Amino acid sequence: MRTQVGIIGGGPAGLLLSQLLHLKGIESVILERRTRAYVMGRIRAGVLEWGTVEVLRDAGVGERMDREGQAHDGTGIVWAGKNRLFIDTYKYAGKRLMAYGQTQITEDLYAARDAMGGVIIDEAAKVTPHDITSDTPYITYQTQGETHRLDCDYIAGCDGYHGVSRPSIPASSLRTFEKVYPFGWLGILSETPPLPEIVYANHERGFALASMRSPMLSRYYIQCPLDTNLDDWPDERFWEELKARFPVDLADQIVTGPSIEKSIAPLRSFVAEPMRYGRLFLAGDAAHIVPPTGAKGLNLAVSDVYYLSRAFIDFYVNKSTRYLDSYSAMALRRVWGAARFSWWLSMLLHRFPDQTEFDRRTQEADLDYLASSEAAQRSVCEQYAGLPFE
Ligand code: FAS
Ligand code: PHB
Numbered sequence: 001m002r003t004q005v006g007i008i009g010g011g012p013a014g015l016l017l018s019q020l021l022h023l024k025g026i027e028s029v030i031l032e033r034r035t036r037a038y039v040m041g042r043i044r045a046g047v048l049e050w051g052t053v054e055v056l057r058d059a060g061v062g063e064r065m066d067r068e069g070q071a072h073d074g075t076g077i078v079w080a081g082k083n084r085l086f087i088d089t090y091k092y093a094g095k096r097l098m099a100y101g102q103t104q105i106t107e108d109l110y111a112a113r114d115a116m117g118g119v120i121i122d123e124a125a126k127v128t129p130h131d132i133t134s135d136t137p138y139i140t141y142q143t144q145g146e147t148h149r150l151d152c153d154y155i156a157g158c159d160g161y162h163g164v165s166r167p168s169i170p171a172s173s174l175r176t177f178e179k180v181y182p183f184g185w186l187g188i189l190s191e192t193p194p195l196p197e198i199v200y201a202n203h204e205r206g207f208a209l210a211s212m213r214s215p216m217l218s219r220y221y222i223q224c225p226l227d228t229n230l231d232d233w234p235d236e237r238f239w240e241e242l243k244a245r246f247p248v249d250l251a252d253q254i255v256t257g258p259s260i261e262k263s264i265a266p267l268r269s270f271v272a273e274p275m276r277y278g279r280l281f282l283a284g285d286a287a288h289i290v291p292p293t294g295a296k297g298l299n300l301a302v303s304d305v306y307y308l309s310r311a312f313i314d315f316y317v318n319k320s321t322r323y324l325d326s327y328s329a330m331a332l333r334r335v336w337g338a339a340r341f342s343w344w345l346s347m348l349l350h351r352f353p354d355q356t357e358f359d360r361r362t363q364e365a366d367l368d369y370l371a372s373s374e375a376a377q378r379s380v381c382e383q384y385a386g387l388p389f390e
Contacts, residue, residue, distance in 0.1 A: 017283065077367065137279045202351075293345045337387065
């Protein structure tokens with residue numbers, strides 16, 4: 001089989017890239033390791049930067065998002081059990097945020113790819129890139145025990161943190177940067193009406209977050225130790241701990257109900273450089289991971305794909321390699337900006353096991369200053385809302 005761009009990974013990055021290329025007449029094939037049901041069963045991100053909203057609309061998959069998504073002028077932060085601040089991204093950055101789940105985006109992208117005859121090979125095993133520094137790279141993979149070969153001009157590694165693409169770059173050519181946080185997020189999904197706004201809480205018992213997926217689907221998180229066992233957290237205990245971390249007037253508004261999903265995600269910061277090696281280009285979690293505190297993970301995957309799709313389109317339509325040649329440096333500028341912001345917000349809102357009282361007071365002083373300074377809020381807003389694409 002032959003195509004123009006071979007895409008490894010059928011998550012949001014791979015699907016969106018295939019969709020954007022298709023709209024410009026550029027062929028691609030997606031090789032996905034898992035079943036479609038497994039991919040669409042994953043509960044992940046929920047807050048979209050407006051730049052992401054516009055890319056999804058341009059990709060022709062914005063109709064359901066615009067119908068079911070909920071736009072917000074910003075998000076709230078509460079701390080010391082009483083203070084509260086509204087990070088008004090619309091007032092200070094002129095951009096709203098869209099609450100719409102990654103699960104729904106993945107469904108919408110699969111539906112669009114299927115409707116337009118997209119070639120997606122599910123349950124592709126042993127996917128392996130070959131000759132990535134030659135002009136004729138190819139990918140081998142297995143389905144039903146048979147080995148196949150996909151010849152292509154370029155390979156897009158959209159296979160997430162545990163994928164095969166990044167390790168295909170020789171260690172001598174790859175630099176990685178990592179920071180592991182000493183806690184995780186215990187998240188719950190419930191068919192209950194959410195709070196009106198997305199609210200982050202810094203509390204002496206630990207970080208908490210109230211978010212949503214729809215008017216009848218709530219998403220909540222509480223910071224938890226890395227060795228937390230889900231079996232020790234029946235719904236009742238989760239709801240009690242979550243409410244304890246919000247001011248009483250907000251806690252009293254939280255509608256509890258049975259969880260339909262419950263999981264623990266560890267927090268880490270990770271960046272791999274470069275995001276290109278020969279004819280292999282990395283996009284999304286294959287190249288970087290950020291703690292979910294800044295709601296940047298999915299949004300960075302979308303910005304990588306925006307840059308990479310523009311680069312392939314410029315090559316095939318205008319025979320120019322300028323955006324291919326500048327892709328890695330351009331994507332990494334945005335990645336490092338988001339990685340720093342996500343790290344900063346994680347340090348501001350979480351309780352660290354080795355935190356001293358001095359650390360606590362400086363955290364509180366940071367929050368009090370943010371609440372008192374429009375300049376500080378403007379800076380946070382433009383980063384949280386997402387800086388313009390280059
Ligand atoms: P993905 O990991 O989504 O997709 C990669 C795809 O490649 C997968 O379908 C995988 O099966 C496939 N694959 C892997 N190896 C392969 C191989 N060898 N061959 C073929 N296919 C292969 N971000 C936020 O902004 N907010 C959040 O709250 C948030 N919560 C998260 C919770 C969890 C548990 C995780 C893991 C991530 C979370 N993220 C969150 C980040 C997440 O949304 C990612 O940024 C997003 O999924 C990135 O999309 P992709 O780059 O497509 O990677
Ligand atoms: C979510 O709704 O899942 C969500 C919202 C904000 C974050 C992280 C996750 O920072």
